[in-house]
Amino acid sequence: MLTLYFSGTGNTKYIAEHFSKMAQAECHSIEEEVDFQELIVGASTVTFCYPIYGSCVPLIMREFVAKYKTYLDSKKIIILCTQNLFSGDGARVFTELLSRFYCPKVLFF
Numbered sequence: 001m002l003t004l005y006f007s008g009t010g011n012t013k014y015i016a017e018h019f020s021k022m023a024q025a026e027c028h029s030i031e032e033e034v035d036f037q038e039l040i041v042g043a044s045t046v047t048f049c050y051p052i053y054g055s056c057v058p059l060i061m062r063e064f065v066a067k068y069k070t071y072l073d074s075k076k077i078i079i080l081c082t083q084n085l086f087s088g089d090g091a092r093v094f095t096e097l098l099s100r101f102y103c104p105k106v107l108f109f
């Protein structure tokens, strides 16, 4: 399992690292300089973690998903987001970036 995250001030980084530790997943910030294509191709499940910015997925994450979209088509996707309120669409907005339609389960902690 692979976790990929973007975090501006650390909240999402904390969640991504904690989740990855529990799930025994490899965890990387999308700002790292690693071979993401190789990592994604080698994973059956990819977890994306991001903060809601302006009720949306941050631009850096949208650009990342657009770049690697082809390699994500066959993967099981888990979506985790952090936000202040439910002012945006939370995890659902991420599904619009992918080719497939999802009905995500939304859990609040």
Ligand SMILES: Cc1cc2nc3c(=O)[nH]c(=O)nc-3n(C[C@H](O)[C@H](O)[C@H](O)COP(=O)(O)O)c2cc1C
Binding pocket: 006, 007, 008, 009, 010, 011, 012, 013, 050, 051, 052, 053, 054, 055, 056, 082, 083, 084, 085, 086, 087, 088
């Ligand atoms: C530029 C900006 C825009 C934000 N927009 C929203 C928003 O629309 N809705 C919301 O609930 N939280 C919003 N937040 C709050 C963040 O989603 C929240 O603090 C998140 O946990 C930050 O994660 P991070 O520490 O990983 O960057 C925004 C924060 C920033 C900095």
